[in-house]
Every structure is written in C-alpha cells, then in structure tokens.
Amino acid sequence: xxxxxxxxxxxxxxxxxxxxxxPAQQRGLALWVYxxxxxxxxxxxxxxxxxxxxxxxxxxxQRLREWLMNxxxxxxxxxxxxxxxxxxxxxxxxxxxxxxxxxxxxxxDATLHGATSTALVLSVLYRNTAIPVAWHILPAQQPGVWMxxxxxxxxxxxxxxxxxxxxxVLADRGLWSPRLWDxxxxxxxxxxxxxxxxxxxxxxxQPRGPAGKLVTQGNAWVGRGKLGTPKTxxxxxxxxxxWTPEQTEPWLVVTDLAPGQVGVSWYALRMGIELGFRCLxxxxxxxxxxxxxxxxxxxxxxxVLAVATLWVLATGTxxxxxxxxxxAPAQLRRPPPAVLERPPRLQSIFRQGLRWMQQQLGRGRxxxxxxxxxxxxxxxxxxxxxxxxxD
Numbered sequence: 001x002x003x004x005x006x007x008x009x010x011x012x013x014x015x016x017x018x019x020x021x022x023p024a025q026q027r028g029l030a031l032w033v034y035x036x037x038x039x040x041x042x043x044x045x046x047x048x049x050x051x052x053x054x055x056x057x058x059x060x061x062q063r064l065r066e067w068l069m070n071x072x073x074x075x076x077x078x079x080x081x082x083x084x085x086x087x088x089x090x091x092x093x094x095x096x097x098x099x100x101x102x103x104x105x106x107x108x109d110a111t112l113h114g115a116t117s118t119a120l121v122l123s124v125l126y127r128n129t130a131i132p133v134a135w136h137i138l139p140a141q142q143p144g145v146w147m148x149x150x151x152x153x154x155x156x157x158x159x160x161x162x163x164x165x166x167x168x169v170l171a172d173r174g175l176w177s178p179r180l181w182d183x184x185x186x187x188x189x190x191x192x193x194x195x196x197x198x199x200x201x202x203x204x205x206q207p208r209g210p211a212g213k214l215v216t217q218g219n220a221w222v223g224r225g226k227l228g229t230p231k232t233x234x235x236x237x238x239x240x241x242x243w244t245p246e247q248t249e250p251w252l253v254v255t256d257l258a259p260g261q262v263g264v265s266w267y268a269l270r271m272g273i274e275l276g277f278r279c280l281x282x283x284x285x286x287x288x289x290x291x292x293x294x295x296x297x298x299x300x301x302x303x304v305l306a307v308a309t310l311w312v313l314a315t316g317t318x319x320x321x322x323x324x325x326x327x328a329p330a331q332l333r334r335p336p337p338a339v340l341e342r343p344p345r346l347q348s349i350f351r352q353g354l355r356w357m358q359q360q361l362g363r364g365r366x367x368x369x370x371x372x373x374x375x376x377x378x379x380x381x382x383x384x385x386x387x388x389x390x391d
Contacts, residue, residue, distance in 0.1 A: 001055035001063075006361050007034045009368075014307070017094040020086040028067035029082075031060075032304040037312065037357050042285040042304055068297040082300045085156060088134040091306060092160035095124055095131060098314055100335050100373040102164065105266075106133075106157075106189075107273040108150055108171040108180075111280070115140050116293045119302065122153045123276055125170070125269045127320075127349050127375050130276025131313060132306045133157065137295040150175065151183040158187040168192045168255075170270040178233055185256060192255045192267060195227070199252070201239055202226045204389065211252045215241035220380065222259045223389030240264055244384055259390040265378040279350045280305050284312075309350075314370040315360075316353025320345075321373065329356065335371040342375065 003011075011030040018026060035047035044064055051060050066074050071081040096104075105125040112118055118138045123130035134157050136149035154169070161167055167189040171180065176195050184191040197212030203225035214221045220242040228234040238259050243250035253267045281288045285305050292298050321336050322329040324343070360366050380386060 001059055002053075004054070005364050006366055007031070007054075009366055010034055017097070018087050018090050018307075020090060021082065022080065025067070025080075025082050028063060029303065029307065031063060032067060033308050033311070034361070035064075036285060036304055036308045037354065038361055040284070040286075040354065040358075041289070042287070042301065042308070043289050046286070068292075068300050070296065082303070084299050084303050085134075087303055088153070088156045089160040091303075091310075092124070092133045092157050095133060095310060095372065096160065096162075096165075098370055098372040100338070100371055103166045103168075103374075103377070104161065105168045105170065105269045105374075105377070107270050108153070108169060108175060109270075109273045109277075110146070110175075111277045112140055113287060113290070113298075117295065117298055119298075120146060120149050120153070121273075122150075122157060122169075123273055125272040125276075125374075126313060126372060127317070128272050128275055128345070129279055129313065129348065129350055130273045131310050132276070132280070132302065135299065135302050135306075137299045137302070139295060146175070147177055147179050150180060154183050154187050154189075161189075163188060166190070168266065168269075170267060170273075172270065178235060181235060181254075190255055190257055192253055192262075194267065194270075195252050195254055197249065197252060199227060200229045202234075203239070211239060211241060212250055214239070215243050215250050217243045217247075217250075218245050218384060219243060220264045220384050220386040221389070222262065222264060222386070224259060227254055238262060240267070242267075242380070242384065244381055259388050263377055264380040264384070264386055268378045275348075276309075279309060283348075284309070284350060284354070311366075311370075312350055312353035312357055314353070314372055315357050315367060316349035316351075317372055318367060318370060319352045319356050320349055333369050335373050338373060338376075340376055 011027055014026045014030055035051045036042040039046040039050035048061055071078045107123050107125050110118055110120050118140045120136045121132050122134040123132045134153040169184045169189050170192045173194040173196050176193050181191050198210045200208055201211035202208040203223050222240050224238055226234040227237045237254040240253045241250055242264050251267055255262050319329045322332040325336055
C-alpha cells in the first residue's frame with residue numbers, strides 16, 4: 001500500500017504523542033484518521049472510498065477492520081489489540097502540549113447512538129465546542145450504574161494534568177452525585193455541578209429550603225452553605241444561583257471554590273459539550289450513521305473521532321487567529337497574544353479547520369505549528385444583579 005507524505009506525517013505525530021500504541025497500531029490509527037478527514041465521515045464505507053487511491057480495496061478494508069478487532073478475532077490471531085483506555089492520559093497530554101493557558105474546563109456528559117449505545121464522555125471544553133479525551137461505551141437501554149465508569153475516567157486522566165493547572169469539571173443535574181463530587185475533588189480538581197431546583201440548601205443565617213428559592217429572575221446569588229438534609233449527607237458547597245431575563249428557569253450550580261473565586265456564568269461553558277457532540281455526529285464524523293454495536297469496537301473507533309477532532313480544532317484555531325489578526329493563516333507561525341473578546345463567528349472553528357485540513361491533505365503536507373488558545377471564560381450579562389455572600 002502506498003503511503004503518501006501527509007499520511008506519514010500523521011503517523012509520525014501519533015508516534016510522538018500516543019506512545020502506548022505499538023507502531024503497527026499507530027499506522028492503523030493514522031490510516032483511519034487520514035481517511036476520516038478526507039471523507040468528512042468516520043463511517044468505514046466512506047473512509048474506504050476516500051483511501052482507494054492508496055492501494056487495493058480488500059487490503060485497505062482489512063486494515064481498517066482489524067484495527068478495531070480483538071487480537072483473537074484477527075485473520076492471524078494474536079495477543080495484541082488496541083487498549084484504548086491507555087491512550088486517555090496521553091491524549092490529554094497532547095491537548096495540553098498545544099494548550100495556551102493555565103485553566104482547563106472539562107465536561108462530563110453522555111450521548112446516545114439510537115437504541116444501541118451510550119457513550120459516557122469526558123471532554124475538554126474549547127471555543128464553543130469540545131474535544132473528547134476519555135470515554136466509556138455502554139449498551140443503550142440497559143440497566144446499570146454510570147457513576148463507576150465516570151469516576152474511572154477522572155482517575156485515568158488525573159496523571160496527565162499538572163498540579164499547577166486549575167481544572168473545572170462541569171456536569172448537568174442528571175449526573176449530580178456526592179460520589180462524583182468527592183471523585184473530582186480527590187483528583188485535585190474543582191466540581192462545577194448543576195443541581196435540581198428543589199435540592200435542600202442551608203445558607204449562612206438562613207433556614208433550610210429549596211435552593212431555587214434563593215434567586216428571582218434578573219438576579220444571581222452566590223454564597224456558602226450546606227447542601228442536603230439532616231437525614232442525608234450534608235456537603236459544604238458554594239452555591240451559584242443565576243436567573244437571567246432570557247432563561248425560563250434558574251441555573252443552580254455548586255462548587256468547592258470560594259464565592260469570590262468563581263464566575264457566576266462559568267457554567268455556560270458546558271454548552272460546548274452539546275456542540276462537540278454535533279461535531280462527532282452530523283456536522284463532522286457521522287457517528288449516528290455507524291452500524292457498530294459492540295462496545296469495545298466502538299470505544300476503539302472513538303479514538304479515531306477524538307484524534308481527528310483535536311487535529312481539526314487546532315487547525316481551525318490557527319485559521320481563526322489569523323483572521324482575527326488580519327493576516328493569512330500560512331503567515332501565522334506562533335500563537336498570537338490572547339484576546340479578551342473575539343468578533344462573532346460566522347463559521348464554526350470545526351468547519352474552518354476541516355476545510356483547511358482537507359486542502360492541506362490534497363497538497364501533501366499538514367501544518368506542523370499548531371496550538372489551542374481557549375477563549376476567556378464567560379462573564380455575567382450586564383442585565384443581571386449579582387449578590388455575593390462571602391463570610
């Protein structure tokens with residue numbers, strides 16, 4: 001099979017960052033990523049069509065298929081297979097090697113593939129989208145406990161993050177649990193978890209009652225207190241309750257940061273996970289069209305999605321930063337100074353990055369100088385009155 005220069009460049013980069021993979025596994029992943037970006041789809045049939053210029057159809061199809069298989073299922077049975085969980089920490093280190101900043105926001109959420117699969121995903125939130133860095137695939141509509149896999153993902157990623165970096169972990173109210181709270185804090189990170197409006201909260205000098213009663217529309221309240229009832233475990237938290245005029249109900253979020261250290265609108269970062277899932281599906285890699293049902297093979301296939309997403313977003317970052325600076329992307333060779341505010345995006349950073357990567361692959365060479373420079377964390381809207389109780 002012919003290996004063009006741009007495919008060899010992908011292999012070399014994967015060898016630099018994803019060291020738990022054997023060289024043959026790195027080559028297989030590079031083939032998948034290369035075809036996925038060319039095809040604008042990670043479905044095997046689309047990837048195969050995009051790769052037909054490299055060799056015989058049967059040979060390429062067999063390489064793609066065997067990369068996803070267990071060793072015992074391969075044409076030449078062996079003991080080696082892709083252990084995708086060993087790539088989670090290296091994948092996050094790859095992200096951080098390009099990262100421009102000392103703060104990191106992660107989001108924990110689940111996404112469904114019809115009635116067949118559920119993916120529990122821990123993603124890096126970045127410029128209104130997200131980069132998956134750890135995941136666990138479960139059969140859909142099957143009773144089971146999600147919390148154990150969620151805590152395992154946090155444990156697997158913990159070694160990749162320097163202790164000097166401030167890390168937030170955001171999750172919606174469906175995943176709220178004291179165990180998740182404890183697991184995030186045990187990693188040295190800060191939870192930013194949404195809770196139900198009726199959750200019992202006792203603030204300083206206030207009677208216990210539903211947390212949603214602390215705020216009215218157009219206002220925000222931030223203060224320390226106890227979450228829970230005397231009959232259950234009571235947790236010392238900082239509660240952020242914000243209800244903008246545009247919202248139909250308030251956001252109620254708890255963290256372990258002091259009231260003066262947390263931003264009232266930081267939870268808005270979590271919206272990036274929804275847009276990130278769109279990139280994995282119809283906007284980008286067409287996950288909703290795959291017919292795979294085996295959780296193990298889907299988990300390996302998600303490594304293709306994660307690497308392709310990371311590369312596309314880093315490429316899109318260089319394009320967007322060049323547009324902000326008013327120069328051609330090819331002339332921007334290093335991260336520019338951080339900006340406090342960017343003009344509204346006319347096109348997502350994902351779409352821009354994908355278009356430029358496809359052009360580069362057509363010319364036979366990818367950019368080697370890439371970076372990830374996150375946007376500033378959101379500030380509260382001017383039409384909200386904020387009360388901070390810091391005692």
